[in-house]
Each structure stands twice: as structure tokens, then as C-alpha cells.
Amino acid sequence: NAGVTQTPKFQVLKTGQSMTLQCAQDMNHEYMSWYRQDPGMGLRLIHYSVGAGITDQGEVPNGYNVSRSTTEDFPLRLLSAAPSQTSVYFCASTLRQGRSPLHFGNGTRLTVT
Amino acid sequence: DAKTTQPNSMESNEEEPVHLPCNHSTISGTDYIHWYRQLPSQGPEYVIHGLTSNVNNRMASLAIAEDRKSSTLILHRATLRDAAVYYCILRDVRSGTYKYIFGTGTRLKVLA
Numbered sequence: 127n128a129g130v131t132q133t134p135k136f137q138v139l140k141t142g143q144s145m146t147l148q149c150a151q152d153m154n155h156e157y158m159s160w161y162r163q164d165p166g167m168g169l170r171l172i173h174y175s176v177g178a179g180i181t182d183q184g185e186v187p188n189g190y191n192v193s194r195s196t197t198e199d200f201p202l203r204l205l206s207a208a209p210s211q212t213s214v215y216f217c218a219s220t221l222r223q224g225r226s227p228l229h230f231g232n233g234t235r236l237t238v239t
Numbered sequence: 240d241a242k243t244t245q246p247n248s249m250e251s252n253e254e255e256p257v258h259l260p261c262n263h264s265t266i267s268g269t270d271y272i273h274w275y276r277q278l279p280s281q282g283p284e285y286v287i288h289g290l291t292s293n294v295n296n297r298m299a300s301l302a303i304a305e306d307r308k309s310s311t312l313i314l315h316r317a318t319l320r321d322a323a324v325y326y327c328i329l330r331d332v333r334s335g336t337y338k339y340i341f342g343t344g345t346r347l348k349v350l351a
Contacts, residue, residue, distance in 0.1 A: 167343070216283070233281075
């Protein structure tokens, strides 16, 4: 049972480049979400999904797109990377909204130069 | 979403109990109280959660005030490995409310 898997672990982008951060879970969780964590700061919610085909915005959605075509996968797309998006990105999932714990991936450390 | 308030930092001596407080005065009847912790350079990990009654598991205990406006995470014997940022968040189980919002948490320092 792999849990929540994030790839890549590290990524360096130049300003203006695009990329997709991958997140997959094998626990059949309906709810998935993306957070970013800037150095020395708490977690901020970017986007979340309550099931395949359903996504919604969190606290800081600008500059990011998501889609949820399957229950297992929830990729996060940066269309045109900016230095302000340098951060550690965490994906999380849970089975039952509220009653069950969130399971987090190990994070992707992104640097935009 | 109901908000939580936690102290920015706390210190504890190794092998002593630690009580981490969380205030949530606007909690609703359908909010679960969740605690997570984040060890240095790692992703957050689940610690414990509850609704009304006190809860125990192998990691910690959760004491919930009778009016549910505050709660306390109890680490019975702090070890150096417990040094982390601890987050208290509220999760509403009603349909239509899906955001897990984390605050800045409490940074726990454990002294040897």
C-alpha cells in the first residue's frame, strides 16, 4: 500500500516554463487536495477535489490549474511559473470528509529562477 | 470555516508531559477537531481527531472541553522526536464544506 505518491521530489524551473506536479493515491479516497508551504510558514490550500470530475479553489488558486479525471490521480499544473511559486507542494487525500484523517505525500520542492 | 487559535511556540523537557492548547470558540456541532504534526523537512502526519469525547491513541490523547470551544493535545512523555509543528484544525462533516484550512500551528521544542 503506497499511500499518497508525489512526483517529482525536486524540480527547478525557469520563469515562464510550465510543468505538472503529479499526485496519486491507491486508497480509493474521494477527497484530494494540494497545499503549498513557503519557508517557515504554514500550509495554504491551493485546490481540492471531492471526486472525479469535481474540483474547486482553495485559499491561493491563482497560477495553478487542476483536473480530476480518475479517483486515483490529481495533477497540479503550473502554466507559467513565477519565482513567487517557489515552495514545497504537498498533496493530501482522505476517505471521508471530516471524519477521516488526511494522508499526505512527501512533497515536491519546486524552485523557480 | 471556523477558525482555530494556537500559541506560536512551546517548550518542554524530555520525558515530561506536554499539553498543546487550541481555541476554537466558533466551532459548530458538526466540526471534528483534527490534530496533525509536521516534523522538520517532512510532510504533515495525522495525530488524532475527535468530535465530543476525549480520545486516546498510541501517539497522544485529545482532551475536548465540555463546551467544545477548546481542546488540548497531550503528549504523555515528550521525546526529542516529538519536536515538530503541531496543527489543530476543524473539519465540518456536513456536505458542501470541504476545505481543510491549516493555520500556522505551534512549534514544539523539546529540551534534552
